[in-house]
Amino acid sequence: MKIKNHIAIQKFLVITLCFTLMFCAKPKADVVEPKAEFKLQYTEAAEKWTEALPLGNGSLGAMVYGGVTQEHIQFNEETLWRGQPHNYVHEGASAYLDTIRTLLDTGKQLQAQKIAQEHFMSDPIKQIHYQPFGDVFIDFKNHENFSNYKRELDLNTAINTVSYTVNDVQYTREVFSSFPDQIIAINLTSSKDKNLAFDLWLDAIHEDKSVITSNDSQTLVVKVKDGVLRGVSTLKIKTNGKITNVDGKLQVTEASQATVYLTAATNYINFEDVSGQPEHKVPETLAKVEDSSFDAVKAKHLEDYQALYNRFQLSFGDNGKSKNPTNQRISDFSMTPNDPQLVALYVAYARYLTIASSRPGTLPATLQGIWNDKLTPPWFSSYTTNINLEMNYWPVEMYNLSECHEPLFDFIEDISVTGAKVAKAHYDAEGWIVHHNVDIWRGAAPVNASHHGIWLGGAAWLSSHIWEHYLFTQDKEFLEERYPLMRNAALFYSQFLYEDPNTGFLISSPSNSPEIGGLVAGPTMDHQLIRALFKSTIAASKILNSDLEFTSSLEPLMAKIAPNQIGKHGQLQEWMQDIDDPESHHRHVSHLWAVHPGNEINYEDTPELMQAAKQSLEYRGDNGTGWSLAWKINFWSRFRDGDHAYKLLHKLLSPAEREDGKVGGGSYPNLFDAHPPFQIDGNFGGASGILEMILQSQLDKIELLPALPTALPEGTVKGIVARGGFELSFSWEAGKLKDVSVSSKSGMPCVLKYGDKSIEFETEAGKTYNFDGLLNKKS
Template sequence: MNVRTALILCLAYLINQVNALAQTDQLLKFKAPAKHFTESSPVGNGRLGAMDFGGVNKGRIVLNEISMWSGGVEDPNRPGAYKYLPQIQQLLAAGRNREAQDMLQQQFTSAGKGSGQGNGANEKYGSYQVFADLLIDWKDTTGNLESYSRSLDLKTAMATTTWTRSGVKYTQEVMTSAPDQVVAVRIQASKPGLLNLSIGLSRAANATIAAGGNALSVDGQLPAGDGDQGIRFSGRVRILPVGGQMKAAGNRQVITGATGVVILITMATDLNWPQVALRGADPAVTTDRQVNAAAGKSWERLVAAQRADHQSYYNRCSLQFTGVQHNDIGQLSTSERLERYAMGKPDVTLPALYFNFGRYLLISSSRPGGLPANLQGLWADSYQTPWNGDYHLNINLQMNYWPAEATNLGALHQPLITFTKQLVEPGRQTARAYYNSSGWVAHMMSNPWKFTAPGEHASWGSTLSGGAWLCEHLWQHYLYNPNQKTLADIYPVLKGAARFYADILITDPKTGWLVTAPSNSPENAYRTEEGFSGQTTMGPTMDMQIGRELLGNTIAAANALKTDRAFADSLQRILGKLAPNQISKKTGGIQEWLRDYDEAEPQHRHVSHLYGLHPFDEITPQATPVLAAAARNTLLRRGDGGTGWSRAWKINFWARLGDGDHALQVFRALLAPAASGSGISMRHGAGTYANLFCAHPPFQIDGNFGGTAAIAEMLLQSHGKDNVIRLLPALPRAAEWAAGTVRGMRAAGGFELNFNWRSSRIESATLISLAGTTCRLEMPEGKQLYGPNGKPVAVNRSGNIVSFQTLKGARYQLR
């Protein structure tokens, strides 16, 4: 080899290494086909989803449609339950918690079977479930398999698999298009006439599958419980080979001698969201129309529309860590990187990859006009999804949307906001039945059928703050997008939830405080001095924190809208009487219950009594240092373990306390490699799967969203009563985090920020005012603020906090 050739090869190697490294925050990589969906490549458009397993002998692509729900509308309320409410409250006030919980179980749970103990696929409650599988059987499987590669590109939302067999390179691409409402697959061979395979659909229940012409079809109807029939569903597959021949064989299509093939899949149900009592359009008509329209377009045209749509969301925000680079990660699979990270080795782009993946998942599973992302987003491979794949309202659904506003995806908040509005009327019926209240309530769980009743078991189902917690998201959306129209739109929802809270408060005879009753601290148990281990109580800390937030926001909204002065004044009088945060004399932490009970499980996964630290902002190191110190004690006592979503919440807690090092410590625990597969214990294996899905276990997507939001919290915060914007409030001291760049992150008050930092200090920042509001900013040391005219901005200063009036659309420079 001469010197010239050696230099060329060396340069090519270096270019390949740089290219590989440059993509390590945008690509999920795999070195083998998936054995379980937690190793697959997920794609989605908010309504349709797919998980590509990347098989080379037998290919499998799991297909999902977000409204694929069994069950149906029911009345889960006990009409006379409210008659028992005074007695339950009297028992709690007298400290007779065991008797109160027994009566709650007998008289105050949902009518019927509720969620079926989380197995409601054949009950009225229903379950989210898989739509079907697309199966690809390859005929040429005997040659040597070489150069297998599989990736998911977050920036383009394309899953790609390549491999070589007997000198022929095969490429499979999978995407999901929102503009054309199809899952689209393209398979190509590098040599003409060497594509030989069969394509089929598979669904184990409630479906008829057929093949004919150049198509496949699946049609069926799901059960609705009690022997009723539920939603109808329909899927259409159009197969467009390039060269060769295709013919139907049974319920499959067989292709021989082709060079390539495009497979277009459409799916629909007749669930008419949000008017679920009415049937929607015939799903067969819908899918026929959609697949016909897509089939008339070239692959390149389909890709161009899909990519433009995806990137219109994805490119609104970006994060890069630009400090220490590690060239040895470019060729590693994602699972290898997780293993390496768990051993304490640095990976500067892995946190950014996780951040990007969380935003990618929200774009893929939540779009305006559709249902909100469920416990698994929209990806499921079973007919009885864990916990029915429903909407848990004691943190999980809300956590799905924590990154929406801060990472510039506020438009994708709309499905949750619409869902909350849709719970108001059924919530009124539940409030009347159980509490004789004129407001509205939602308890621990819900579904597309708008279930708002308590759960079927008193130990967890009586959490009454689900609807109020959802209202926090309506308020956050307003804070990030301040305008009177948004406020007027959400105010009736806030008012109804606040009215319910006001109606159900009772006076604690020991303290004189107003408290909720009956309720619980989600899924956790206490132990009384008498040895009773129970859940039912009055005035759990989280209830009171959520109550203060809800009533305070409702008062602020009424004042801003100049309406309901008397109602707002009545809420103001209640606010001062609500049971306050207490510090436990036993633990030195925030007290979880009204009484200082012993903890039955000190390291329980829920840390509900720190709701006031996050997502609410009544506990802050700046304004309430004593309570913040107690919150720290609570977190240390709880420990850094727990389920996936629990670890994600803890990262947010530590970020709010300004402790970036501890936040990073828990982030590393969140990314601990979890074993993929079925039958995983509920108590072991929390962390992250090979495809970055979060392990509860099993898979729950809330951990992904909570972890993404936590990274944003470490880099930018704008919470607090005065909405002060703080840059790098919880930056870890680790070298990999010492330098970076953020583009398009959002802050409360209607601000968008771009900033970069080096040596853990802000270098420069741009603040764009989207609403023309007053900005309050914590000034980095040694920096000056300049207005759109390039001149220094006149500010009001209080310590290191400056405030100034902004012009709508104007840019302000910090340098």
């Protein structure tokens, strides 16, 4: 007995040492040890999909319900869509371009829309849906009478945990989606031997499906309706109990521990190639982990995830200490917004969702990230490029997840190929263009209806992300690699811009101001986007010292583009004509793009336009759908009105589902943003707005606490990134700045500004500079 105890003690010490080395080793220079524990926590299982908790590794997504008698895990694989490789261009469309323009010039909007609908739209006119993949079900017998139930998603580990007690036995489930191993791992334990028993099986809501069960595994095969894609998913069980096959289900008995590994794949390779072999890929993926323990897979997952997550911290006071369930905190915040920890949790959750839905080598996040449970999801769960896709990536550089931006750049590479075909067929122009909606097949032509589908700002807005990534990273190799995308987008607009016969300005026609006002000539947003693209393309060519002949041709064009105008109501005009309706409370505020995310309109260079933009926003009002509220938070932060921004944050963090049964813009119990229904862009846009309250760097300087709300009088941020290649950490108390630390990644000159104080200094790459709250240099 003593020998056994001695061996047990040795094993315990070895395991303890391994975990100490694993988790206490000195972190990399760019990793900050986390202090705040951010968790979404609940005292009941989810009944609705918007109460379930999301997991993801960029390609495999899961929604975990956390039931007691039955666990339900609905899962997705990012490439399972309807449709097939397809060229969406409408051949011969360019023959009608001049006619449409002339009709718009002469005020015949309805006729222009009719001709455009018949001759200018995508073929076919609708795009294709993103699909759910399948469902994992786990049934537990005799678990009806339970106690001590707890369900949580730990953002520090990206692990979902469910625990409860039945007859003095504690049952625990851990679930996570691993990027290194490309699997979803489910671990089930009981505190007493031979007390864990369950039935496990796969299913799907697809009509065309089949399930094959073997000794310790089960395989689900699905085929989408109206398309060529098929999916294969397999789960495999490892346990210290017994496994039997009963009526098409895997039954585990007499166990105390069981681990399930699940993976999925489709035959999609890229938007032109569907020759993949998921039947081979899935078993190959599982073979790599079948001999690995759950602890080993978990350790690999944690190392990968925390290398990204731990770079950044945000605290608004006593962080993460609330013991109330998250759904209760959302409800309480809607009545008394005195939970600053919830605001910090919201940013941490957005970072978590970014890591979970957008990793290098994956597709970019859709309107719903990678999470969808419907065969016909809202708005096809696609990529809407007239704000929503871009909003998904607004905070990604600031909150130190630059790698997670990469899927968007790959997407732009793809869309430049299909967009070049659309540019030629629809506008008889070189370069590339994309309209307001894109699916996995990279349809770039105008879809749905001409009055909102013909929008011409997509290539310019997407290209701005390339430039922004460069500004934040100062990575010239990246800029050189992606510069042709910016250049060819600018080439398109240089040939597309049209001289307005009424004013002589160069304008964008036909187009629209998303998604209001119908088909028009010269929407303000387009002109802001095109000017910004020309300006950044010129700057990029000078940095790279190449393509100067082409970019020099953009400067005179830029000067002729129709300027921003102030209308009769003191507003920034949304269109060429002064026809804005001050009673309109439309969710889109597109003509303020130059305030945010652009910077053409600002207090230093264009104070009159800034005031006009503010007037426009006041007319639009403070209500809106989830993502619209998020954008307005960013606007008010740029207007340096933190209290107004916080007022809208209060709305964004209010319950989406109200007592009267109605659903409005706000947050679901799992903190998903409600358009409604769920759209993930509001989560990312809201996080961006919060960060804009505490740091802005769009005007060649770093402004600290430019729009700090009185409701957030104290806080600390570590690892926030500013343009110019700077990483900062700073804190504040009683609304006043304290210590500031600036790390220079690229050796650029730095200007810090706080209130009416500023300091300019040279930096060296790799060095850190410290200042006090008055911006006096410290050691």
